Amino acid sequence: MPKPRTPQIPGQIPQTDKVFREFSGVNTQAARQAIQPEQFFQLENIMPIGFGNNKVVPVQGATIATLTGETAYYMKSFNISNVPYMFFATASGALYQVNLNTNAKTTIIAAGTFSASGVQIAQWKNERILIIDTTGGGGYRDWDGATLTNNSGVASSPTGGQTVATYAGRAWVGNNRTINYAKAANYNDFTGSGGNTIISDETLTSNIQQMLVANNFLYFYGEDSINVIADVQVVAGVTQ
Numbered sequence: 001m002p003k004p005r006t007p008q009i010p011g012q013i014p015q016t017d018k019v020f021r022e023f024s025g026v027n028t029q030a031a032r033q034a035i036q037p038e039q040f041f042q043l044e045n046i047m048p049i050g051f052g053n054n055k056v057v058p059v060q061g062a063t064i065a066t067l068t069g070e071t072a073y074y075m076k077s078f079n080i081s082n083v084p085y086m087f088f089a090t091a092s093g094a095l096y097q098v099n100l101n102t103n104a105k106t107t108i109i110a111a112g113t114f115s116a117s118g119v120q121i122a123q124w125k126n127e128r129i130l131i132i133d134t135t136g137g138g139g140y141r142d143w144d145g146a147t148l149t150n151n152s153g154v155a156s157s158p159t160g161g162q163t164v165a166t167y168a169g170r171a172w173v174g175n176n177r178t179i180n181y182a183k184a185a186n187y188n189d190f191t192g193s194g195g196n197t198i199i200s201d202e203t204l205t206s207n208i209q210q211m212l213v214a215n216n217f218l219y220f221y222g223e224d225s226i227n228v229i230a231d232v233q234v235v236a237g238v239t240q
Contacts, residue, residue, distance in 0.1 A: 118133060
């Protein structure tokens with residue numbers, strides 16, 4: 001049965017239905033009155049996933065752990081033996097882990113060893129994390145969930161750096177303009193097919209700020225540049 005027509009007042013604009021399903025993201029370039037009907041000018045706590053599918057960011061959950069008297073400046077999730085954890089570095093130089101299954105908190109090392117800023121970690125397999133410290137006494141260490149091992153200076157391992165990553169089956173540490181890399185299938189031995197290279201290209205105007213592994217590439221970021229390492233090979237014992 002056809003829907004009955006609503007009588008129109010002379011001069012009135014006919015009413016139509018508008019279904020908001022064809023989402024196409026946020027337009028931050030055009031003026032608000034100039035964006036397309038399916039675009040958003042601003043979104044808060046909502047993520048368009050696809051046609052008719054907007055996901056709302058859930059409210060924060062209950063507190064699972066408290067780092068009493070601490071200020072955390074860095075946190076990152078990791079996994080050891082298929083158990084999920086969250087890593088915390090604090091301004092006092094202490095490091096912590098929280099088991100995300102049980103909420104149990106573990107002190108990796110007490111205050112005073114690592115620096116008040118500049119600690120980062122990277123996952124190695126699902127057996128440990130690699131920890132690098134920029135300026136403090138933490139150096140280059142690994143944590144297997146029970147034991148914290150200092151690798152600084154052992155087998156030519158770096159003694160510090162700004163960032164650490166695992167890529168192509170080995171560990172990589174960025175320190176100022178130098179990239180240190182462990183030998184193949186290793187994280188704490190930088191001899192043999194391991195070594196280092198100094199980035200002299202002018203595209204890196206200052207020091208390496210961050211490294212990121214994605215899409216089978218190792219990206220290292222400068223202050224105003226993004227550079228990439230790929231296709232790592234060992235030829236006659238030398239990494240190329």
